[in-house]
Amino acid sequence: MSDLARIGIVTMSDRASAGVYEDLSGKAIEATLGEWLASPWQKVYRLIPDDRATIERTLIDLIDAEGCSLVVTTGGTGPAPRDVTPEATEAVCEKMMPGFGELMRQVSLRSVPTAILSRQTAGLRGKGLIVNLPGKPTAIRECLEAVFPAIPYCLDLIGGAWLEGTATAPKVFRPKAK
Numbered sequence: 071m072s073d074l075a076r077i078g079i080v081t082m083s084d085r086a087s088a089g090v091y092e093d094l095s096g097k098a099i100e101a102t103l104g105e106w107l108a109s110p111w112q113k114v115y116r117l118i119p120d121d122r123a124t125i126e127r128t129l130i131d132l133i134d135a136e137g138c139s140l141v142v143t144t145g146g147t148g149p150a151p152r153d154v155t156p157e158a159t160e161a162v163c164e165k166m167m168p169g170f171g172e173l174m175r176q177v178s179l180r181s182v183p184t185a186i187l188s189r190q191t192a193g194l195r196g197k198g199l200i201v202n203l204p205g206k207p208t209a210i211r212e213c214l215e216a217v218f219p220a221i222p223y224c225l226d227l228i229g230g231a232w233l234e235g236t237a238t239a240p241k242v243f244r245p246k247a248k
């Protein structure tokens with residue numbers, strides 16, 4: 071296993087991928103991980119439209135070809151017809167991790183009553199974890215803060231990259247050795 075973790079950051083947005091506006095959500099993920107990860111890591115970034123086949127191909131490529139242990143997505147988790155990120159994620163994963171989405175919605179409901187409309191989820195593909203986040207930069211940080219403590223240990227369990235948090239990050243949980 072390489073000492074350098076590869077982390078996919080994927081923004082699903084028809085308008086941002088068409089250049090209508092800047093991808094602030096992907097930058098929010100990168101900034102948050104940059105602040106919270108003490109381990110050396112390399113970003114593998116993609117900005118794609120809200121298209122299920124494209125999302126599926128991108129997720130497969132990031133884990134299978136690019137060797138990403140963690141893929142964090144933003145966008146496409148709402149109820150609108152073009153919001154298909156959870157379906158694409160489920161289609162490419164061997165196991166779903168519904169606790170991630172449950173916790174993210176619970177935390178988001180403290181800030182906004184419409185968080186119940188969000189369909190964030192997470193799943194496992196090979197030695198990779200895919201986590202779907204909402205599209206709003208403030209919600210991204212809030213949701214990542216909730217699930218970050220479990221991500222490194224999840225990667226340990228599936229044979230992914232070793233990740234350590236910084237002193238300012240939400241405390242990473244790993245069981246004590248017996």
